[in-house]
Amino acid sequence: MSRAEPARLAVRKTYKLYIGGAFPRSESGRSYAVTSSRGEFLANASKASRKDARDAVSAARKAFAGWSGATAHNRGQILYRVAEMLEGRRAQFAAELTEAGTRRAGAVVDAAVDRLVWYAGWSDKIGAVAGTANPVAGPYFNVSSPEPTGVVAVIAPDEPLLGLVSVIAPVIVTGNTCVVVASERAPLPSITLAEVLATSDLPGGVVNILTGSAGELAPWLAGHMDVNAVDLTGVTDRSLAVACEEAAAENLKRVLRPAALSFSRGGKGSGEGKGESGAGGTDWFADPGTGRLTAFLETKTVWHPLGP
């Protein structure tokens, strides 16, 4: 007759923020309970404050020179590495996504890996597609090439892995650094993704991930004078989107509007697919096109005389 083994108590993961390559708690000490789609308690996530957002912007700015100065090949290699590490954690992500209520979680993880691979390849090709040699009417060599905009604040969509990867990858592959506000409802995969990023040779500060309330953090990021662009894809509240766009005007940030607020007279808004009903309606499995890449690129034109 055998005795039943006592049930082993699982070691729970602590979910913190990801800032400058480190995993700090919110400086505010705040957290909020994250529940599964069935309402069960999963974990306490850090509830980032505006000061965390400020620190994240500092970290992103600090990382910008090195990351934008890295070779495109190097950035591509690192994104491939992120994809590899993500693939290695497929089961973990699938489980987390399932708890967050994502259907066909395995397929979503696969799509996220593939999306990273796809964007990784753009690192050393976007210049050829978005750049031009300009035949000016004079004795000048004249070329235009894309350059990263700088620090980009990203309000990620409520699509915990595929949506998140789909907004981060195009921003960083070209050399930008970013501060991402993860899905408020399902933030846990974003911190697990941060663990992937932290172990993928991605320099600290290139991606900073905040969990908490987009409604609370987005206006601070949109108004921050050291942020160069803001991606409002994950903003579903119209008045919040408008407030962010207004705040962004203060230093003329580039704004990628949520699909619902983009120009849509018979066409598609910048970077988004056609026929969308709103940010929540985006088909993240679809071919993303280059819109999200070019939204955060500046065109630099260089002139030089031609003479013997």
Added chain:
Amino acid sequence: MFEYAPAPESRDVVDIKPSYRLFIGGEWVDSRGEERHKTVNPATEEALAEIAWATEEDVDRAVGAARQAFGAWSRTPGSERAKYLFRIARIIQERSRELAVLESLDNGKPIRESRDVDLPLVAAHFFYHAGWADKLGYAGYGPDPRPLGVAGQVIPWNFPLLMLAWKIAPALACGNTVVLKPAETTPLTALLFAEICRQADLPPGVVNIVTGAGETGAALVGHPGVDKVAFTGSTEVGRLIARSVAGSGKKVTLELGGKAANIVFDDAALDQAVEGVVNGIFFNQGHVCCAGSRLLVQESIADDLLDALKRRLATLRLGDPLDKNTDIGAINSAAQLARIRRLSDLGEAEGAERWSPVCPLPERGFWFPPTIFTGVAQSHRIAREEVFGPVLSVLTFRTPAEAVEKANNTPFGLSAGVWTEKGSRILWMADRLRAGVVWANTFNRFDPASPFGGYKESGYGREGGRHGLEAYLDV
């Protein structure tokens, strides 16, 4: 000294009407409002003509006309739109002398510049974009990119007709219709352009010109029937526009202010660098958003360069804009003159040393002598704020890295200049300068095939080249 006798271009080639109406739906129509203002010749303060300041209702009519014209115009085959643009370009060439004289009269810029720079570029912009109209599917924006609709365009007074061309040519090539508001101090060439549209048989409503000041511009930008807003002007107004369109979904491009560094290394081709510095800040009286208003000179050659610069400045000829030998014309308006004076006085008050060549100014009109400030620090307001006048701040640096740091230490990011004979350094600098246009061993060059526009608070979007089409396509 070899004195050049006056060589004035005849103003008989232009026929200025006593007053102008609004150009809406292919017709000259009266403003529904009462407000009329004079546009003056800034070189003499003589009133040239009376201009209507369009009201919200006028703007609404103009947008309505543009909307009505949009359907047919956007369905017109690109090859046909191209031919309209070619026609316009040819008429501009045919009437270029008239346009140049009118531009110099209304704006105060030297006829040499309006004749040799503005007008050739205006015609070139229409020619260039004519060629795009039937090739948009090859521009990298998908096989059949669609126009946006009605473009509301607000342009500044520094290059009145050239800025019109930068706005209207790509808009029309892409199949949009436009309502354009020229600056209140320089409306005359835009109004003559309306006549050119009629000579070209451009369908009514495709181009509408409404004159007025800030309120007219705000009404245009804020009109719900406008799909696309394009603005060139100050960062201050650009900010207001960016804020006002928030939530509207209107596509926006902004070409705003600058405080460009013109960086001269000790191995530069010195004589050409001096010319580049002069052209960088004194071209068009310094009324240039991409003007090289901050000279960053390597300390080891600072004295030599300044001596050469001062010697060169003494040869600049300031005076009658219509004289073919004038290098520096009139400041565009009393308000702008006041701003230049205020910031220059501030420069002196902050401790910088002010220098101008001996340069008698005409008694009437708005004039400011070419001016250099030395001993300027990054913290001085003349080194930070856009003066938009013939005022150069001189700063020094010791190493390439310091030059980059100082050049980038501004909220603006429109342009930069680099002068060195060392190729690898040029590319290193160009890579690190956070500016939309980098002129290496040259300055203030423009071409319709070359994208122009800024980083940071200098705005967003590009004008010219393949990149410039994006602003007028639904992509």
Added chain:
Amino acid sequence: MTIPLAGVATSNAALRNLLHGLPGVDRVGADQRAAMLGTRSIKTTAKAEGIDLAIRMVDLTTLEGADTPGKVRAMCAKAARPDPGDPSVPKVAAVCVYPDLVARAVSALGGSGVKVASVATAFPSGRSSPEVKVAETAFAVAAGADEIDMVIDRGAFLTGDYLKVFEEIAAVKEACARPGDGRDAHLKVILETGELATYDNVRRASWLAMLAGGDFVKTSTGKVQPAATLPVTLIMLEAVRDFLAATGRKVGVKPAGGIRTTKDALKMLVLVNETVGDGWLDPGWFRLGASSLLNDLLMQRQKLATGRYAGPDYFTLD
């Protein structure tokens, strides 16, 4: 500009250091500056003043294998009285001939005040021995030449043998001396800019010529194209300006070859005016090497005076 000049002429390395240490010239920028100055509009009184100044600056030139005493005599008459019908027309600065015709020119011009210049040093190619070049110079000086227009050894210059070029100029300069009466011939050094090809070379060759003792730097022989272009003249003017600042010695400039019209000549004067100023607006410091230019200047002068366009039949062809 501080240029260390002591001991530069001791070695090719020292000369190279100096010449290659001069600021470079960006061709596009220089071309643009010259083109801009070319747009100056010189009308009415300025044009009249410019035409007379240009006439006074002309080195009336004949440098043909077919030159004869008769041809030179006729040209000298024209030089002293360009328009026989109008005594208000000034005489030209000089005539320029081959060495063997110097004596003829001197006798034809005797007392007129028009100088006699002679090309020398195996003009136009300069391909002979240093001894021959010096001897030819001495021959022309002995025949009465006031000015010697020598050519540099472009081959030596292009191979980097700056010392050879320097020493030849210095030797020719020495041969220009007239120990007897102290009236040394003025030395103009022809760079043949069309063969030097780059503007950097034009600047360096100008400095080399000035360092070696040249009194004038001259663009071209007239036998090679391009010759006296505006940008090349601009660069040489900048060189004499900077050389004066660096050494205190003033050197003149002579564009020659291809200056055919009044407009060409006036553009040159504008270039002088706005690059080095009125210190060089004098035949002592600026010359125009030309032949057919003179008649065009005379025709334009008459047009200004009479208001009618002139016809070539009314001007002598000498």
